[in-house]
Amino acid sequence: MHTAEIGIIGGSGLYSMPGLTGIEEVAIETPFGAPSDPLVLGTLEGRKVAFLARHGKGHRILPSELNFKANIYALKSLGVTSILSVSAVGSLKEEHKPTDFVIPDQFIDRTFARSATFFGDGIVGHVGFGDPVCPLVVDTFVKACEEVGVVGKKGGTYICMEGPQFSTRAESNLYRSWGADVIGMTNLQEAKLAREAEISYATLAMVTDYDCWREGHDDVTVDQVIAVMHQNSENAQKVVKAAIRLLPTDLSASPAQTAAKFAIMTDRSVIPEAAKAKLKVLFGKYL
Ligand SMILES: CSC[C@H]1O[C@H](OP(=O)(O)O)[C@H](O)[C@@H]1O
Ligand SMILES: Nc1ncnc2[nH]cnc12
DSSP: OOOOSEEEEEOTTOOOOTTOEEEEEEOOOBTTBOOSSOEEEEEETTEEEEEEETTTTTTOOOGGGOOHHHHHHHHHHTTOOEEEEEEEEEESSTTSOTTOEEEOOEEEEEOOSOOOOSOBTTBOBOOOOSSOSOHHHHHHHHHHHHHHTSOEEEOOEEEEEOOSSOOOHHHHHHHHHTTOOEEESSHHHHHHHHHHTTOEEEEEEEEEEOTTTSTTSOOOOHHHHHHHHHHHHHHHHHHHHHHHHHSOSOOTTSGGGGTTTTTBOSOGGGSOHHHHHHTHHHHGGGO
16 A cells, blocks of 8 residues: 655746655546646655646646646545645745745635535535644645745645736736735645645745836746746755755644644535545545
8 A cells, every 4th residue: 555644836937846755656546636746656855746747747727727636636545645835936025036035825716717625515614724834744845845945835825726827917916016025826825725635835935037017127927936946946945845844744743633623513424425535535534
Protein backbone atom coordinates (compact mmCIF):
# COMPACT_ATOMS: atom_id res chain seq x y z
CA MET A 1 0.00 0.00 0.00
CA HIS A 2 1.28 3.47 -0.90
CA THR A 3 1.55 6.00 1.91
CA ALA A 4 3.00 9.45 2.52
CA GLU A 5 3.15 11.84 5.46
CA ILE A 6 3.72 15.19 3.73
CA GLY A 7 2.23 16.42 0.47
CA ILE A 8 3.98 18.99 -1.72
CA ILE A 9 1.91 20.81 -4.33
CA GLY A 10 4.19 22.55 -6.81
CA GLY A 11 2.79 25.45 -8.78
CA SER A 12 3.96 27.49 -11.75
CA GLY A 13 7.68 26.83 -12.18
CA LEU A 14 7.91 23.97 -9.67
CA TYR A 15 7.09 20.80 -11.57
CA SER A 16 9.34 18.37 -9.69
CA MET A 17 11.15 18.02 -6.39
CA PRO A 18 14.86 17.24 -6.77
CA GLY A 19 16.39 15.20 -3.97
CA LEU A 20 13.47 12.77 -3.66
CA THR A 21 14.83 9.24 -3.39
CA GLY A 22 13.14 5.89 -3.99
CA ILE A 23 10.73 7.52 -6.39
CA GLU A 24 7.55 5.82 -7.49
CA GLU A 25 4.85 7.41 -9.65
CA VAL A 26 1.35 6.45 -8.61
CA ALA A 27 -1.78 7.16 -10.64
CA ILE A 28 -4.64 7.59 -8.18
CA GLU A 29 -8.33 7.60 -9.13
CA THR A 30 -10.65 9.28 -6.63
CA PRO A 31 -14.46 9.52 -6.35
CA PHE A 32 -13.95 13.07 -7.66
CA GLY A 33 -11.92 12.05 -10.71
CA ALA A 34 -8.20 12.06 -11.40
CA PRO A 35 -5.67 14.45 -9.82
CA SER A 36 -3.62 16.80 -12.01
CA ASP A 37 -0.98 14.09 -12.59
CA PRO A 38 0.23 10.83 -11.09
CA LEU A 39 1.66 11.54 -7.64
CA VAL A 40 5.41 11.20 -7.22
CA LEU A 41 6.14 9.35 -3.99
CA GLY A 42 9.57 9.24 -2.41
CA THR A 43 11.68 10.09 0.62
CA LEU A 44 13.18 13.47 1.41
CA GLU A 45 15.02 14.35 4.62
CA GLY A 46 14.01 10.92 5.93
CA ARG A 47 10.26 11.60 5.55
CA LYS A 48 7.78 10.09 3.14
CA VAL A 49 6.46 12.71 0.78
CA ALA A 50 4.10 12.85 -2.19
CA PHE A 51 4.73 15.49 -4.85
CA LEU A 52 2.03 16.76 -7.18
CA ALA A 53 2.51 19.28 -9.98
CA ARG A 54 -0.60 21.43 -9.59
CA HIS A 55 -0.99 22.23 -13.29
CA GLY A 56 0.32 18.84 -14.42
CA LYS A 57 3.66 18.13 -16.09
CA GLY A 58 4.22 20.61 -18.89
CA HIS A 59 1.66 23.00 -17.27
CA ARG A 60 -1.48 21.78 -19.10
CA ILE A 61 -4.30 22.69 -16.69
CA LEU A 62 -5.81 26.16 -16.24
CA PRO A 63 -6.50 27.40 -12.69
CA SER A 64 -10.27 27.18 -13.37
CA GLU A 65 -9.89 23.64 -14.73
CA LEU A 66 -7.97 22.27 -11.75
CA ASN A 67 -9.61 19.32 -10.02
CA PHE A 68 -8.81 20.56 -6.53
CA LYS A 69 -11.04 17.90 -4.93
CA ALA A 70 -9.24 15.04 -6.65
CA ASN A 71 -5.86 16.54 -5.75
CA ILE A 72 -6.64 16.90 -2.04
CA TYR A 73 -8.54 13.60 -1.83
CA ALA A 74 -5.64 11.73 -3.47
CA LEU A 75 -3.19 13.15 -0.91
CA LYS A 76 -5.56 12.31 1.96
CA SER A 77 -5.96 8.76 0.67
CA LEU A 78 -2.19 8.29 1.00
CA GLY A 79 -2.34 9.35 4.65
CA VAL A 80 -0.92 12.84 4.15
CA THR A 81 -1.39 15.03 7.25
CA SER A 82 0.20 18.24 5.97
CA ILE A 83 0.55 19.99 2.62
CA LEU A 84 3.37 22.34 1.69
CA SER A 85 2.05 24.34 -1.25
CA VAL A 86 4.26 26.45 -3.52
CA SER A 87 2.80 29.17 -5.73
CA ALA A 88 3.78 32.08 -7.93
CA VAL A 89 2.04 35.33 -6.95
CA GLY A 90 1.83 38.94 -8.02
CA SER A 91 2.70 41.59 -5.43
CA LEU A 92 0.12 44.15 -4.38
CA LYS A 93 2.54 46.11 -2.17
CA GLU A 94 5.76 47.91 -3.01
CA GLU A 95 7.51 46.16 -0.10
CA HIS A 96 6.92 42.67 -1.55
CA LYS A 97 9.57 42.51 -4.25
CA PRO A 98 9.98 39.93 -7.00
CA THR A 99 11.94 36.93 -5.59
CA ASP A 100 10.65 37.60 -2.03
CA PHE A 101 8.66 34.81 -0.38
CA VAL A 102 5.45 35.57 1.52
CA ILE A 103 3.64 32.97 3.64
CA PRO A 104 0.02 34.18 3.58
CA ASP A 105 -2.31 33.63 6.52
CA GLN A 106 -5.53 35.02 5.04
CA PHE A 107 -7.45 34.83 1.77
CA ILE A 108 -10.02 36.86 -0.10
CA ASP A 109 -12.11 34.97 -2.60
CA ARG A 110 -12.53 36.54 -6.02
CA THR A 111 -13.25 33.28 -7.85
CA PHE A 112 -16.69 32.53 -9.27
CA ALA A 113 -16.49 29.31 -11.24
CA ARG A 114 -15.25 26.71 -8.78
CA SER A 115 -16.69 24.21 -6.35
CA ALA A 116 -14.68 23.92 -3.17
CA THR A 117 -16.34 21.49 -0.80
CA PHE A 118 -16.38 17.72 -0.36
CA PHE A 119 -19.83 18.02 1.21
CA GLY A 120 -23.08 17.76 -0.75
CA ASP A 121 -25.19 14.91 -2.20
CA GLY A 122 -27.05 14.41 1.07
CA ILE A 123 -24.36 15.31 3.59
CA VAL A 124 -24.06 18.85 4.90
CA GLY A 125 -20.99 20.10 6.74
CA HIS A 126 -19.40 23.42 7.69
CA VAL A 127 -15.81 23.70 8.88
CA GLY A 128 -14.29 26.77 10.52
CA PHE A 129 -12.10 28.87 8.23
CA GLY A 130 -11.39 32.02 10.26
CA ASP A 131 -7.71 31.09 10.27
CA PRO A 132 -7.45 29.39 6.90
CA VAL A 133 -3.89 28.07 7.08
CA CYS A 134 -2.04 25.96 9.64
CA PRO A 135 0.14 28.05 11.98
CA LEU A 136 2.60 25.17 12.40
CA VAL A 137 3.20 24.94 8.64
CA VAL A 138 3.46 28.75 8.40
CA ASP A 139 6.09 28.82 11.17
CA THR A 140 7.93 25.96 9.52
CA PHE A 141 8.11 27.84 6.20
CA VAL A 142 9.31 30.99 8.00
CA LYS A 143 12.07 29.07 9.80
CA ALA A 144 13.03 27.30 6.59
CA CYS A 145 13.38 30.64 4.75
CA GLU A 146 15.60 31.94 7.59
CA GLU A 147 17.75 28.83 7.39
CA VAL A 148 18.15 29.08 3.61
CA GLY A 149 18.85 32.82 3.89
CA VAL A 150 15.97 34.13 1.77
CA VAL A 151 13.28 36.71 2.56
CA GLY A 152 10.24 34.85 3.96
CA LYS A 153 7.56 37.15 5.32
CA LYS A 154 5.16 35.70 7.85
CA GLY A 155 1.50 36.43 7.14
CA GLY A 156 -0.36 38.45 4.57
CA THR A 157 -3.56 38.31 2.56
CA TYR A 158 -3.71 36.35 -0.70
CA ILE A 159 -6.39 37.38 -3.19
CA CYS A 160 -7.54 34.34 -5.15
CA MET A 161 -8.86 35.44 -8.55
CA GLU A 162 -10.49 33.34 -11.24
CA GLY A 163 -8.19 34.16 -14.18
CA PRO A 164 -6.79 33.07 -16.48
CA GLN A 165 -6.47 36.69 -17.61
CA PHE A 166 -4.53 38.84 -15.18
CA SER A 167 -6.42 41.61 -13.34
CA THR A 168 -7.52 44.95 -14.71
CA ARG A 169 -5.77 47.96 -13.22
CA ALA A 170 -9.01 48.96 -11.45
CA GLU A 171 -9.21 45.51 -9.83
CA SER A 172 -5.54 45.56 -8.86
CA ASN A 173 -5.98 48.97 -7.22
CA LEU A 174 -9.16 47.81 -5.48
CA TYR A 175 -7.31 44.85 -3.95
CA ARG A 176 -4.56 47.21 -2.84
CA SER A 177 -7.17 49.43 -1.17
CA TRP A 178 -8.33 46.33 0.75
CA GLY A 179 -4.81 45.94 2.13
CA ALA A 180 -4.17 42.65 0.34
CA ASP A 181 -0.57 41.55 -0.11
CA VAL A 182 -0.38 39.11 -3.00
CA ILE A 183 -2.54 37.75 -5.80
CA GLY A 184 -2.79 34.34 -7.41
CA MET A 185 -5.32 31.98 -8.96
CA THR A 186 -5.07 28.69 -7.09
CA ASN A 187 -4.65 28.64 -3.34
CA LEU A 188 -8.04 29.26 -1.80
CA GLN A 189 -9.82 26.13 -2.98
CA GLU A 190 -6.85 24.01 -1.90
CA ALA A 191 -6.88 25.60 1.55
CA LYS A 192 -10.65 25.05 1.92
CA LEU A 193 -10.55 21.43 0.85
CA ALA A 194 -7.44 20.70 2.92
CA ARG A 195 -9.29 22.11 5.95
CA GLU A 196 -12.31 19.86 5.31
CA ALA A 197 -9.93 16.93 4.89
CA GLU A 198 -8.22 17.83 8.21
CA ILE A 199 -4.87 18.38 6.52
CA SER A 200 -2.57 21.15 7.78
CA TYR A 201 -1.95 23.49 4.82
CA ALA A 202 0.08 26.61 4.05
CA THR A 203 1.68 28.16 1.00
CA LEU A 204 5.12 29.43 0.18
CA ALA A 205 4.15 32.25 -2.19
CA MET A 206 6.92 33.42 -4.49
CA VAL A 207 6.54 36.99 -5.68
CA THR A 208 7.13 37.07 -9.43
CA ASP A 209 5.77 40.50 -10.46
CA TYR A 210 4.00 43.71 -9.42
CA ASP A 211 0.77 42.84 -11.27
CA CYS A 212 -0.39 45.98 -13.15
CA TRP A 213 -0.80 48.68 -10.49
CA ARG A 214 2.72 50.10 -10.35
CA GLU A 215 2.97 53.29 -12.32
CA GLY A 216 5.96 53.62 -14.60
CA HIS A 217 6.46 49.85 -14.73
CA ASP A 218 5.36 47.24 -17.25
CA ASP A 219 2.25 45.20 -16.48
CA VAL A 220 2.72 41.55 -15.55
CA THR A 221 3.35 39.11 -18.40
CA VAL A 222 3.94 35.36 -18.42
CA ASP A 223 7.51 36.00 -19.64
CA GLN A 224 8.20 38.04 -16.54
CA VAL A 225 6.69 35.42 -14.24
CA ILE A 226 8.74 32.64 -15.84
CA ALA A 227 11.99 34.64 -15.72
CA VAL A 228 11.62 35.24 -11.97
CA MET A 229 10.50 31.65 -11.38
CA HIS A 230 13.60 30.31 -13.11
CA GLN A 231 15.72 32.56 -10.98
CA ASN A 232 13.90 31.47 -7.85
CA SER A 233 12.81 27.85 -8.18
CA GLU A 234 16.12 26.64 -6.74
CA ASN A 235 15.47 28.74 -3.62
CA ALA A 236 11.91 27.41 -3.41
CA GLN A 237 13.21 23.85 -3.57
CA LYS A 238 15.79 24.58 -0.85
CA VAL A 239 13.08 26.10 1.38
CA VAL A 240 10.73 23.15 0.85
CA LYS A 241 13.52 20.69 1.65
CA ALA A 242 14.38 22.55 4.87
CA ALA A 243 10.66 22.79 5.74
CA ILE A 244 10.30 19.02 5.42
CA ARG A 245 13.09 18.55 7.92
CA LEU A 246 11.74 21.23 10.29
CA LEU A 247 8.02 20.35 10.18
CA PRO A 248 6.92 18.90 13.54
CA THR A 249 5.93 15.23 13.35
CA ASP A 250 3.24 15.90 15.94
CA LEU A 251 0.65 18.23 14.41
CA SER A 252 -1.97 17.69 17.09
CA ALA A 253 -1.69 21.39 18.11
CA SER A 254 -2.98 22.37 14.66
CA PRO A 255 -6.73 23.13 14.58
CA ALA A 256 -6.77 21.71 11.05
CA GLN A 257 -6.25 18.19 12.37
CA THR A 258 -9.71 18.04 13.96
CA ALA A 259 -11.53 20.57 11.76
CA ALA A 260 -14.33 18.25 10.68
CA LYS A 261 -15.06 16.79 14.11
CA PHE A 262 -18.19 18.86 14.73
CA ALA A 263 -18.76 20.01 11.14
CA ILE A 264 -21.35 17.52 9.94
CA MET A 265 -24.93 18.71 10.54
CA THR A 266 -26.85 15.99 8.78
CA ASP A 267 -28.66 13.40 10.89
CA ARG A 268 -26.52 10.29 10.35
CA SER A 269 -29.66 8.18 9.79
CA VAL A 270 -30.59 10.16 6.65
CA ILE A 271 -27.16 10.26 5.02
CA PRO A 272 -27.32 8.14 1.86
CA GLU A 273 -25.04 5.08 1.96
CA ALA A 274 -23.53 6.22 -1.35
CA ALA A 275 -22.47 9.55 0.20
CA LYS A 276 -20.99 7.75 3.22
CA ALA A 277 -19.02 5.44 0.95
CA LYS A 278 -17.79 8.31 -1.23
CA LEU A 279 -16.53 10.31 1.75
CA LYS A 280 -15.26 7.44 3.91
CA VAL A 281 -11.59 8.33 3.40
CA LEU A 282 -12.32 11.88 4.57
CA PHE A 283 -15.01 11.61 7.23
CA GLY A 284 -15.41 7.88 7.93
CA LYS A 285 -14.58 8.32 11.63
CA TYR A 286 -17.43 10.85 12.03
CA LEU A 287 -20.14 8.98 10.09
C1 LIG B 1 2.01 32.00 -14.78
S1 LIG B 1 1.30 33.24 -13.82
C2 LIG B 1 -0.29 32.69 -13.35
C3 LIG B 1 -0.37 31.36 -12.69
O1 LIG B 1 0.71 31.24 -11.73
C4 LIG B 1 0.14 30.94 -10.47
O2 LIG B 1 0.03 29.53 -10.39
P1 LIG B 1 0.37 28.65 -9.10
O3 LIG B 1 -0.44 29.20 -7.96
O4 LIG B 1 -0.02 27.26 -9.45
O5 LIG B 1 1.86 28.81 -8.88
C5 LIG B 1 -1.21 31.62 -10.52
O6 LIG B 1 -2.07 31.17 -9.51
C6 LIG B 1 -1.67 31.29 -11.91
O7 LIG B 1 -2.21 30.01 -12.00
N1 LIG C 1 -0.06 39.14 -11.13
C1 LIG C 1 -0.58 37.94 -10.94
N2 LIG C 1 -1.93 37.77 -10.88
C2 LIG C 1 -2.45 36.54 -10.67
N3 LIG C 1 -1.73 35.43 -10.54
C3 LIG C 1 -0.40 35.55 -10.60
N4 LIG C 1 0.57 34.63 -10.48
C4 LIG C 1 1.75 35.27 -10.61
N5 LIG C 1 1.57 36.60 -10.81
C5 LIG C 1 0.23 36.79 -10.80
